Amino acid sequence: MQNKFISDKIAIIGIGLIGASIALAIKHKKLPFTVAVYDRDEAVRAEARALSIGDSVADELAKAVVGAGLVIMAVPVGAMASVMQLAASHLSPGCVVTDTGSTKRSVIRDTIGLVPEGCHFIPGHPLAGTEFSGPGAGFPSLFEGRYWLILPNGADAEKVSALEDLLAGLGAMTEQMSADYHDRVLAITSHLPHLIAYTIVGTAVDLEQDLKNDVIRFSATGFRDFTRIAASDPTMWRDVFLNNDEAVLEMLQRFSEDLSYLQRAIRWKEGDKLFDMFTRTRDIRRSIIDAGQD
Ligand code: NAP
Numbered sequence: 001m002q003n004k005f006i007s008d009k010i011a012i013i014g015i016g017l018i019g020a021s022i023a024l025a026i027k028h029k030k031l032p033f034t035v036a037v038y039d040r041d042e043a044v045r046a047e048a049r050a051l052s053i054g055d056s057v058a059d060e061l062a063k064a065v066v067g068a069g070l071v072i073m074a075v076p077v078g079a080m081a082s083v084m085q086l087a088a089s090h091l092s093p094g095c096v097v098t099d100t101g102s103t104k105r106s107v108i109r110d111t112i113g114l115v116p117e118g119c120h121f122i123p124g125h126p127l128a129g130t131e132f133s134g135p136g137a138g139f140p141s142l143f144e145g146r147y148w149l150i151l152p153n154g155a156d157a158e159k160v161s162a163l164e165d166l167l168a169g170l171g172a173m174t175e176q177m178s179a180d181y182h183d184r185v186l187a188i189t190s191h192l193p194h195l196i197a198y199t200i201v202g203t204a205v206d207l208e209q210d211l212k213n214d215v216i217r218f219s220a221t222g223f224r225d226f227t228r229i230a231a232s233d234p235t236m237w238r239d240v241f242l243n244n245d246e247a248v249l250e251m252l253q254r255f256s257e258d259l260s261y262l263q264r265a266i267r268w269k270e271g272d273k274l275f276d277m278f279t280r281t282r283d284i285r286r287s288i289i290d291a292g293q294d
Pocket of ligand 1: 074129
């Protein structure tokens with residue numbers, strides 16, 4: 001691939017699962033960039049050095065972003081604006097700034113006014129992740145075959161294409177959409193499932209001790225899968241729910257109505273209703289497998 005940014009330096013702010021995976025993928029795929037990474041946490045920076053994440057690990061945010069053609073903010077969504085505030089006066093004119101945050105309306109609302117004139121802000125969101133966090137959780141194939149949504153939001157088409165080329169170089173498939181649409185889709189596909197997982201596991205935690213021990217001992221795949229999702233990073237997910245509240249509450253309302261429908265069907269022994277619903281949901285699983293996204 002060819003570098004279409006103003007320089008071949010990429011700065012990644014936040015060296016967690018996502019930031020580390022981007023840096024590792026750039027190196028693994030031998031893309032023509034040098035990568036400077038920065039994290040506010042000294043222990044995380046030390047771990048990044050030990051794991052050789054990025055070509056350099058900066059001790060100050062300014063040193064990472066100076067001269068960069070692309071700056072990627074891979075911090076929790078509640079921290080995006082403060083990162084942009086610190087970076088703004090050190091950005092080179094013509095550089096592209098993107099983020100990897102799981103909510104988009106809030107990131108745009110909080111950040112866009114802080115981006116200096118002459119820089120191009122193109123929000124993004126990789127639909128790839130695991131329940132692990134920190135630099136050690138990163139791996140270079142994380143984005144392989146996964147969607148990476150970008151929200152050009154009126155940005156320069158050439159800069160958008162430069163970003164899309166890089167993301168394709170990481171193995172991702174890009175798709176453009178609006179922030180409103182993004183937040184509604186993700187509310188149902190990602191945010192609500194996490195909320196349900198946190199709730200189910202929370203309910204189990206509150207059971208009386210003997211029952212709780214046996215839930216853990218005999219956890220069949222159903223509960224075990226929920227515990228995997230509910231082990232996700234608390235800071236990241238707190239920020240997601242606080243920043244996509246409107247769409248999550250809308251989907252939660254719909255979910256509650258459907259849950260009441262099933263509750264009623266169980267109470268009145270309406271097997272046909274249960275069977276019909278479970279047949280329809282099975283088809284969704286097949287479509288996901290057919291689309292290669294399982
Ligand atoms: P992570 O593993 O928790 O890493 C985030 C890193 O950013 C942490 O080391 C954190 O340090 C650091 N950080 C926080 N505030 C900072 C600041 N102001 N300046 C510099 N560094 C800061 O998180 P992640 O999973 O990589 O997620 C990063 C972003 O990608 C989030 O916005 C998330 O919504 C999004 N995302 C995540 C996934 C996923 O499955 N994990 C998938 C797609 C998108 P501290 O530990 O000191 O806070």
